Amino acid sequence: MDTTVVKALTVLEALAASRTPLGVTELATRLGLSKSNVHRLLQTLASRGYVAPVEHRYTVTTKLWELGAQIVSRLDVAQVATPVMQRLVAEVDETAHLSILDMTACEVVSIHNVESTQPVRAYSRIGQRTPAHCVATGKALLSVQPPEALRALPEELPRFTPHTLWQRDALLAALEKIRADGYSTNVGEWREQVGGAAAVVRDHGGRPVAALGLTVPVERLEPEVMSRYIPRLIAAASEISRLLGAPSR
Amino acid sequence: MDTTVVKALTVLEALAASRTPLGVTELATRLGLSKSNVHRLLQTLASRGYVAPVEHRYTVTTKLWELGAQIVSRLDVAQVATPVMQRLVAEVDETAHLSILDMTACEVVSIHNVESTQPVRAYSRIGQRTPAHCVATGKALLSVQPPEALRALPEELPRFTPHTLWQRDALLAALEKIRADGYSTNVGEWREQVGGAAAVVRDHGGRPVAALGLTVPVERLEPEVMSRYIPRLIAAASEISRLLGAPSR
DNA sequence: AACAGCGTTCCATTATTTAGAACAAAGGAA
């Protein structure tokens, strides 16, 4: 193990965590290293532009942030989500899918699926478009849209089953609860036989980018089952968000 | 100089710059290091969570971003500016960004963006560096630098288009006008097709901390349009300054 | 089945890091 590297990273982290610049002595005592050692590490980090001396102390530069920004800007939701979704499906054995919202059409588009092994299961093709107001992923994503975008929705929405929330006001009330709960559910609002739950995935800027959903045939959609699945769903969604660099909480 | 630390940072940067995971051998040849050396460095970086193995290769994690985000979140500008920027973009429907100046490199670093909804719009990645002397935000920030810092600039600066102010004296004259006007503009000085305007944001001590800029494709960059946008830009910048506790005027 | 390429492990050699003391420079107290 390259102990020098570890020490350098420790110094860097300590400096990044401090809201004020730190001196050599302060860092040395705080990290239990010798003064001259810390000094050399700082010089090395400074030579690569990671830290900079200011008024006899040292502070981190924006280089770390720039590197990090480079990384997160390249991350792709579907790619990052795949292993997490596979783990989720292994746990609950129901089909998981990842969808994005097309607000111009008020529809969700499925961008990635992981199928369950159940003989009876909900089918969903990648690229498939579904009205947003009557599926779990769509409602989750709608719930985090800005209020003015929601007010722009038509008074009456398409109605697919008796359960569809086709009146805007009823939908808005439901969305409010979803926002507070951190997840959405659906029982036969689009197709009589299909329900599910979903939670929002956020990117490095904290912006909602997709929703992670579980789709379940109504016959298996019992409350006690869902209450087991939902915490796992939420955990998976926030794990994906975390991997994308989303600010915690 | 801690050569091991430098090597580790080089590995980290190479990994961050690559859009795909890299193998030990690939990294070793690319950086001119021995295979076992790279392997050990990767193990060390992995033990601290900076990189992670995936399918017999290595990739960077979002740890760098987490560290970097700590740094930027400490600049309260970013938080305070977001809602103001969103309002500005809602008004003018052009991409707004917030940039800080790195005087050691005479470059600006974009720390926050709010994109417009226009189909044709300037694309700028967060964390991106741009030469300060040929973009609006950079010129705005340069214009409020102390005179001695400006005198230290080289006689001739990099030239990107025929419009670039590449001679120091011409630049200094432009900066003087910017300082008097309270805003800067740019028409194709960096990229032929892109222009914009910017104004300085000040902290509670009245010190310049960032610049708020609008970036506009030249095709929409007509004087009468800009004259409508600029007052709003200035208002937004001073609103952010006010929120930071800057003394008025 | 043989091969080529990869990541990984091992270890003696060697170059590097280390800690302490000495030095210089800055800041505060008298």
Add this chain to the structure above:
DNA sequence: TTCCTTTGTTCTAAATAATGGAACGCTGTT
């Protein structure tokens, strides 16, 4: 001001940790 404390910086011998070549096991290919 002058003295004294505390800080950042430099230096060096001693010791430690990093190095790279060779060997290993594994995977996928020909």
